[in-house]
Amino acid sequence: MNGAPGEAAPAIRAQNIRKTFGPVVANSRASLDVALGEIHAVVGENGAGKSTLMRMLAGIFPPDDGQVEVGGRDVTGWSTRDAIAAGVGMVHQHFMLVPTLTVAENLILGQELKRGVTLDHRAAEAAVTALGERTGLVVEPRRLVADLSVGQAQRVEILKVLYRGANILILDEPTAVLSPPEVRDFWRVLRKLKSDGGTVVLITHKLDEVMEISDTVTVMRAGETVGRLPTSEASPGAIARMMVGRDVVLAADRVALGAGHEVRDASPAAPRSSLPAPALSVRDLVVPSARRAREVDGISFDVHPGEILGIAGVEGNGQTELIEALAGLREPVSGDITLGGIQLTTLSVRERADRGLSHIPEDRHRRGLILEYTVADNLILGQQHRYSKRGVLERRHIEENAATQIRGYDIRPPNAALAARALSGGNQQKIVIAREMSRPFSVLLAAQPTRGVDVGAIEFIHAELMAARGAGKAVLLVSADLVEVLALADRVAVMYGGKIVVTVPRGQATAEGLGPYITGATRAASET
């Protein structure tokens, strides 16, 4: 593992990698150079192609084009099994653990330790303890994985990879699920692994982490590798600029938001007396998820008529839960939601909709559309009670509505009887948009409205959102795409760790200014 310095082949070298999934280009001209024994951070926004690249290194699928070398050997297109045998192990974002098995059993699954024909539980437990002592990843071997905290479960995942002999570890957003003290422990473990000669590749969005732990950083954007530099020569600002891409930054010539610039107006006390009363008002909202009791951790904000409030931030910081709680799909622990002064908290999904809440959900394939239903039937989802009389659907009314919306929103092919499944992503999203914008509403929740749609549809959807704003509607736009938020929002709020960490009016919002908030760098700086 420790070759002569200077001559040692890099641990991993990937060059000119290209990978497409159907029409989607996940990687093009992606490259990576990881030296032996270093901690290498790979950063980029959602959809920058980081995970895809890592999965090809771990042998989960082959690249379409390009070359992967490990330890100087060409291993392009190898299998997971080959990768494990060669000492390359990947820890996925979603744990691959069996919750009903113990830590020790999870460790040995697939490579069981045996005594005769039976499992050697004692040896397995000893292996957990021994690996734990060596690396600092201490977990009680006999506990069920279901009873572990997320941090402990992650340790088991890493132990599994080490048990299989990995000396090159690929970690996909390992800290996304960890609490700050767990993160600190985790850094200790990584340093220990490094000092034992291991190599670590770390995917992250969080620049504070990059600065803290890595030796080298690779920046990816839109499937491409856009930079590689030693961490000691990098600054969070510079990395953020590379991540977002200078060319797309709007109003880049304006003054970047400084850390001392206090424009946090999460409280309604900000000078907004000239504005009409808020259409949507949220106070101290706490929403749980399967993982955390406070996935949304006490959020307050207002959205006014004729305003777009954009919520930027990396996904998984509570945005999904926030929107679901507002729409009535997830029960909050505490807090108030009012729409035009009406308490929404105890109302059902339908009652909220009837009071003027429209909702473009983030996942149209799961929630937004019933894929087997026709376009016409999908165009009334959530308003079926408006299209029926005494419980009977009014077919003619439904057909007329479909014809109007298909024309008005240019849904193609213009066939109301087609199953929604048969349409392209952009046209599917137009169904959702048409449905949610063509009915009476005062507040629009738009979650990731342009995800997975083509450029033409994006422009169309943006225009629709602006039109809603112009018509005096209050729009809450949640998007992981900072460019989109900056282009559309009157005010930009950033969510991080379940909280709104900053809110900035349009004129002062820039990618550079918000980058540190989005990546948690600023918050971390103020903590330490």
Add this chain to the structure above:
Amino acid sequence: MKEKVLPTLIALAVAAVIGDILILSFGQSPGAVYRLLLDGTWGNSYGFGQVLYKATTLAFTGLAVTLGLRAGLFNIGAEGQLAFGGFAAAMVGMWLPSAMPALLAVPLCIAAAALGGAIVGAVPGALKARFGASEVIVTIMLNFIVLAFLNWIVATKLHVGELLHTPEIRAGAVPRLASVIPAFHGSAANFIILLAIAAALVAWWYLFRTREGYELRAVGLQPPAAEYGGVKLGKIWFRALVFAGAFAGLGGTNYVLGYKQYYEEGFAAGAGFLGIAVAMVGRNHPLGVLLAALLFATLSQGGLAVNAIVPKQMVEVLTAVVIIAVAAAAPEVQRVLRTVRRPS
């Protein structure tokens, strides 16, 4: 459309092949057996009357399974729902005064059957809605409970002499088809068949023309999207199983009101399970269910017709083969069609 019909066709082809093998194993010629089967069913009016009679019960249980499946639920309880519905109809028929005009008595008995089945369906519905208890297991277990309960009541309280059936009903009897079309003489076919056709039309109308049907199908296809559309899953689950139970319960009238005029233990044993076959082959469409009910009734009656040369149990085997083949072919057909259709 291909996706809907192809699995059924494949299944029928598989069943035909296996049927041939079974017939050959008995040393008979498949052609002769199939001819005999058709002659004994659609070939003469008695046989056809029996097919119609059997198809009537199967249409009800097929609808009961279909309604559940459309809401994403497996109703395996049609067996118990049917028996309880028939029992309820018999109870009301025994209790009503014999002087009561049929125009009043028949609807009352029919309503009792629907209510009886609905009550049995409500149990798994409520447990699913309230506790998320698997409706598959609850309906299976409930079948045994209901049948044991009815068995106890009939054996201890209501039996006639040594026989395991209740006394005859005094009011509510439904005339045989033979009373209008003499050719059906001797067959059990009766006017409940009209109720079955009406039930299929109502089920179709409910599923595809009402708001609740729209919501029910949404729950069956994509629960998260239905929730987003303001539908409460528990409410739909409960209703679907109550209605399914009612449909199965109505099936009990075919025997109790239309044929024997009493409740007898095991009067339609197996019809509930066959309802699964009917729903699968009818591809969960009420009108498909009517056709599939005719198919399985033909097989069942045809088994009797060919019994002289091959065991009638052959049709039980073929029925099961059809179910398995449809179940196995449906995901495969879907997968293959999706890959073929995908451009490039």
Add this chain to the structure above:
Amino acid sequence: MIILAFLAQTLRIATPYLLAASGGVMSERGGIIALALEGWMLVGAFCAALGAYYSGSPWIGVLSGVAGGVLAAALHAWTTIRYRADQVVVGIAINLLAVGVTRFFLRLAFDSSSNSPRVPGFDWFAGTAAAGGGSSSGLFASLINPLVFCAIVALFAVAWLLEHTPFGLRVRAVGEKPEAATSVGVGVTRVRWAAVLLGGALASLGGVFLALDQHQFTDGMTAGRGFIALAAVIFGNWQPRRIAVACVLFAAAEALQIRLQVLQALPSQFVEMIPYVLTIVALAGLVGRAAPPSALGRALE
């Protein structure tokens, strides 16, 4: 003596439950719903009678019975794993198929629509029992049977297999989270096949016991025992040892009812309901929530 006879009666009733439930838990822990236990048993019973009749040996009966059960389970595995057919539908259909196939071949082999001719069983002490004359000594004699012994150890053996062998570990992983098993190179398809086939073999032994014990196959002789075994699997919360307790509990209730029949104290129909009512109660979570394997019934992409 009465107590002893009661225990013997319980054991005799419990034997097919224990065997079928051990097959059921095997299959379900691997992620395949064991709705066809009844069918596997029935095919096992028929094939056992067939084998024992033509060979004159109960041991050949056992072998052919197990072969039949495995074959039925193979059809189950093939359609649900290879073709991803709905497990509930296939389970129900295999039960119907088993009824039809056994009846058909009953006609074909023995030209009867109700039962097979007398077949040899394990009557190792039948002679002494006959000499003794009493019904309870006959009962004791019938318990000296290798299949009764198998039944006593079956669920403990399954527990050991699941907990202490690499295969068992993989079965548990595959039934709970197949993706995790795949990610460490465990072949989910192979493990599931093995679990279902083993389940079919074990369950068929329950049917074999019935046929050899009664010295004949009769139409539909399993009479819902497969579903009682399934109820025991659920009521026992998919834990083999607790399932064994559930089987014995259900059997004891029946034995008690037979004892009390003379007194007319409790209608047999209500005793029959006990396993089913308890299972529904357990499913509703009224007495500690039943927790099935997470991937039960889910086909793999």
